[in-house]
Amino acid sequence: MRRARVLVGVVALAVVAGIAGAQESYPTRPITLVAPFPPGGVADLTARPVAASLEKILKTPVGVVNKTGAAGAVGMQYVATSRPDGYTLLLALSSISIIPEADKIFGRPPAFTIEQFAPIALVSADPTVLVVRAESPWKTAREFIEDAQKRPGQISYSSSGVYGTLHMAMALLEHAANVKLRHVPYAGAGPALTAILGGHVDALASGPAVVLPHLKAGKLRALAGWGEARVASLPDVPTFKELGYPDAEFYIWAGVFAGKGTPEPILTRLRDAMRQVVADPDFKGAMDKLETPIVFKQGEEFQRFFDADARRLAAGVRRVGRIETK
Amino acid sequence: MTETVHNLLLGFSVALSPPVLLYAFVGCVVGTIVGVLPGVGPLAGISLLLPATFGLDATKAIVMLAGIYYGAMYGGSTTSILMRIPGEAASVMTCIDGYAMARKGRAGAALAIAAVGSYVAGTVSVVALMFLAPPLASFALRFGPPEYFALLILGLLVLAYMSSGSMVKALAMATLGLLLGMIGIDQMTGYFRFAYGVVELGDGIGVVPVAVGLFGLSEILATAGQETPPAVIKPTLRELLPSRQEWKDANWPIWRGTVLGFLIGIIPGSAHIISSFVSYAVERRLARRPEEFGQGAVAGVAGPESANNSATSGAFVPMLALGVPSGPIPAVMLAAMMVHGVSPGPLLIKQQPELFWGFIASMYVGNVVLLILNLPLVGVFVNLLRVPYPLLYPGILVFCILGVYAVNSSVVDVWIMLVMGLVGYLLRKLEFEPAPIVLGVILAPMIEMALRQSLAMSDGQYAIFLTRPIATTLLAVGVLLVLLSFKSLITHGFDWRERMAMAEKGDEL
Numbered sequence: 111m112r113r114a115r116v117l118v119g120v121v122a123l124a125v126v127a128g129i130a131g132a133q134e135s136y137p138t139r140p141i142t143l144v145a146p147f148p149p150g151g152v153a154d155l156t157a158r159p160v161a162a163s164l165e166k167i168l169k170t171p172v173g174v175v176n177k178t179g180a181a182g183a184v185g186m187q188y189v190a191t192s193r194p195d196g197y198t199l200l201l202a203l204s205s206i207s208i209i210p211e212a213d214k215i216f217g218r219p220p221a222f223t224i225e226q227f228a229p230i231a232l233v234s235a236d237p238t239v240l241v242v243r244a245e246s247p248w249k250t251a252r253e254f255i256e257d258a259q260k261r262p263g264q265i266s267y268s269s270s271g272v273y274g275t276l277h278m279a280m281a282l283l284e285h286a287a288n289v290k291l292r293h294v295p296y297a298g299a300g301p302a303l304t305a306i307l308g309g310h311v312d313a314l315a316s317g318p319a320v321v322l323p324h325l326k327a328g329k330l331r332a333l334a335g336w337g338e339a340r341v342a343s344l345p346d347v348p349t350f351k352e353l354g355y356p357d358a359e360f361y362i363w364a365g366v367f368a369g370k371g372t373p374e375p376i377l378t379r380l381r382d383a384m385r386q387v388v389a390d391p392d393f394k395g396a397m398d399k400l401e402t403p404i405v406f407k408q409g410e411e412f413q414r415f416f417d418a419d420a421r422r423l424a425a426g427v428r429r430v431g432r433i434e435t436k
Numbered sequence: 437m438t439e440t441v442h443n444l445l446l447g448f449s450v451a452l453s454p455p456v457l458l459y460a461f462v463g464c465v466v467g468t469i470v471g472v473l474p475g476v477g478p479l480a481g482i483s484l485l486l487p488a489t490f491g492l493d494a495t496k497a498i499v500m501l502a503g504i505y506y507g508a509m510y511g512g513s514t515t516s517i518l519m520r521i522p523g524e525a526a527s528v529m530t531c532i533d534g535y536a537m538a539r540k541g542r543a544g545a546a547l548a549i550a551a552v553g554s555y556v557a558g559t560v561s562v563v564a565l566m567f568l569a570p571p572l573a574s575f576a577l578r579f580g581p582p583e584y585f586a587l588l589i590l591g592l593l594v595l596a597y598m599s600s601g602s603m604v605k606a607l608a609m610a611t612l613g614l615l616l617g618m619i620g621i622d623q624m625t626g627y628f629r630f631a632y633g634v635v636e637l638g639d640g641i642g643v644v645p646v647a648v649g650l651f652g653l654s655e656i657l658a659t660a661g662q663e664t665p666p667a668v669i670k671p672t673l674r675e676l677l678p679s680r681q682e683w684k685d686a687n688w689p690i691w692r693g694t695v696l697g698f699l700i701g702i703i704p705g706s707a708h709i710i711s712s713f714v715s716y717a718v719e720r721r722l723a724r725r726p727e728e729f730g731q732g733a734v735a736g737v738a739g740p741e742s743a744n745n746s747a748t749s750g751a752f753v754p755m756l757a758l759g760v761p762s763g764p765i766p767a768v769m770l771a772a773m774m775v776h777g778v779s780p781g782p783l784l785i786k787q788q789p790e791l792f793w794g795f796i797a798s799m800y801v802g803n804v805v806l807l808i809l810n811l812p813l814v815g816v817f818v819n820l821l822r823v824p825y826p827l828l829y830p831g832i833l834v835f836c837i838l839g840v841y842a843v844n845s846s847v848v849d850v851w852i853m854l855v856m857g858l859v860g861y862l863l864r865k866l867e868f869e870p871a872p873i874v875l876g877v878i879l880a881p882m883i884e885m886a887l888r889q890s891l892a893m894s895d896g897q898y899a900i901f902l903t904r905p906i907a908t909t910l911l912a913v914g915v916l917l918v919l920l921s922f923k924s925l926i927t928h929g930f931d932w933r934e935r936m937a938m939a940e941k942g943d944e945l
Contacts, residue, residue, distance in 0.1 A: 149484075149768060150770075150771030155775060179636055179638060184635050218628065292895065293892065295624055300762075300770075301761075308704070309577075396775070400775070433625040
């Protein structure tokens with residue numbers, strides 16, 4: 111009996127020591143960075159260099175796993191329900207705040223909630239830009255908005271899908287400028303871009319990097335951006351804020367999250383590591399090639415950004431509401 | 437012309453430089469493996485290997501990825517012909533006549549014809565890509581949702597030629613397929629349809645698990661259920677090569693498949709998958725003896741296998757000429773370029789001549805490599821059939837499960853495959869054919885999306901299909917085809933379907 115008690119004690123001590131040890135020496139085994147979108151997308155292309163730099167800094171293998179499906183919900187749910195031990199991280203985009211809200215308005219059990227995640231660091235935040243075809247009549251954002259006010263529901267735009275990031279950007283603009291546009295959803299940002307190049311829709315909200323070559327080639331024209339400041343690669347394109355529509359603010363951002371309940375020392379270690387990641391020349395070079403500026407926020411600052419963004423998007427999703435077919 | 441020759445020389449100087457040649461070769465080998473593995477299709481293969489290309493330069497990366505794409509089309513026919521397991525979605529049709537040929541001891545011939553057809557299609561379509569890319573790309577972009585819808589409706593008419601049995605059964609199976617295709621997130625409203633809380637079903641039922649289950653697993657189950665195991669085929673060397681007659685039968689289908697596949701391939705979206713289905717239907721429509729289809733018709737292998745290969749080159753047209761992510765695979769390849777700081781766009785050919793012409797030249801080289809690789813492999817693969825069934829089939833089963841799981845790391849997909857295997861087995865017993873189900877699963881989400889996008893564009897006006905020339909023409913062709921099928925009613929002739937039914941009953945014609 112006594113022996114058994116000792117044994118229990120020893121085992122308990124070993125377990126406690128093990129946990130404490132694990133925390134001190136985190137990481138002791140490979141880390142998985144989940145990108146909830148397929149290879150080649152923004153999440154994947156950001157996750158790869160993040161993983162490569164983290165690997166150098168934490169001195170442990172960091173593998174990117176594309177857990178895709180249901181517009182990212184599958185991968186995000188996976189991380190939300192994984193053990194919060196710092197070994198399963200998530201590289202999420204803005205849509206992390208949209209999906210639970212969309213679940214809510216449909217009255218279905220949410221795949222996950224944003225409360226299930228502990229933010230680690232923001233890596234990039236690219237404002238979307240409004241583009242139209244070069245031969246279209248609108249030379250400025252003001253002309254576009256005035257025309258849209260005159261002809262409600264006549265000007266069409268493509269998006270990456272309902273409640274997708276590119277849809278939400280436009281929905282925020284519609285509300286801010288009090289206009290009604292015609293939405294033609296596509297299955298992904300690529301097809302949405304193809305649609306405007308083919309002349310099947312009039313406008314598109316897009317990340318700046320993918321439309322840049324088409325702007326340079328004179329196929330598309332950028333009218334305005336959704337950012338707080340102008341896009342560095344498009345210095346002549348004003349922001350909606352400048353034009354007097356401060357509510358039209360939207361970013362396609364990428365950030366790293368852990369599961370809620372991850373021990374604080376591990377979160378601190380990861381935040382610290384992420385600060386070194388964004389300073390890593392290799393990482394900077396990779397992001398340069400993608401023409402995506404690094405925007406780094408962590409801890410409190412990231413939490414504030416994340417909360418404000420989530421509030422904006424939640425309100426946007428609620429305003430869009432359920433899309434009922436006529 | 438001289439400029440093109442000059443450019444092509446530049447391209448070959450890039451493509452034949454040892455490092456580029458090596459990566460083209462690696463791409464082709466990986467592609468063949470990806471194609472052979474059941475379940476893993478070119479998109480999955482390219483996606484899995486994309487990260488491995490980040491360390492290379494843009495030309496090498498894209499040459500290797502392209503090699504995987506068209507290499508998969510070569511490899512895809514192998515398991516279809518030998519084991520009735522579609523290596524990827526585009527080789528579903530090859531399962532029918534390719535496998536029938538194999539059962540008749542002509543597996544070697546079928547594989548050789550598939551390889552040569554793929555080679556002809558690959559090479560000819562690269563010529564077309566080289567000369568016609570810029571003008572064709574602008575044309576391809578004019579395919580918006582209404583045009584796409586009209587094209588897919590034409591694709592549905594293909595059904596009439598897919599089964600040799602009862603038309604009612606074929607339509608029933610197509611309906612089942614279309615219904616299965618309805619599962620998943622409604623792309624236009626965000627509703628989850630028939631997902632029953634399974635988040636993984638949000639993306640719908642994948643074509644690959646369905647095809648592998650319906651064709652491959654059902655075949656394994658059916659064979660296992662036989663009282664005496666089928667005799668193991670022992671091919672001799674002489675039987676590996678197609679006969680003179682088989683070459684003759686393959687000739688025109690290869691050329692028609694090439695042209696057809698290329699034209700369907702350039703259209704943005706995922707229409708390239710249906711190229712092999714359409715080719716099969718065309719061959720059957722044109723065949724002098726359509727009743728041979730399903731029993732091992734050479735044209736039923738030659739046409740679709742050529743079509744799916746030239747469709748891959750077609751898919752590169754808008755991607756290279758305009759930098760447009762015109763489909764899932766071009767989108768991944770454009771990402772590979774962006775990672776290397778090459779911004780894909782309309783100026784790509786001008787700004788990156790080494791990349792464009794190197795890529796073109798590497799496709800010529802790659803197709804030769806694949807032919808050299810695949811013809812001797814015919815002998816190796818055919819010998820797989822010598823493996824006794826009790827060893828062969830469990831092995832195949834393992835590969836099917838691994839392949840289907842690997843694509844999305846999704847156990848749900850594996851279950852779909854297993855359920856479809858049982859469904860396929862039951863359908864076989866009841867003499868239903870599975871191919872229309874697969875076509876239904878492919879077409880349902882695409883047709884629905886295109887129709888609803890069109891109506892979103894026109895604010896609900898159906899007139900949009902009659903005001904756009906391409907869409908209207910395609911729909912008119914469809915109506916014409918339907919009317920033509922009524923011809924026999926008027927002239928009181930029997931079409932092949934009725935002739936077959938009568939022959940089965942033993943009636944004299």
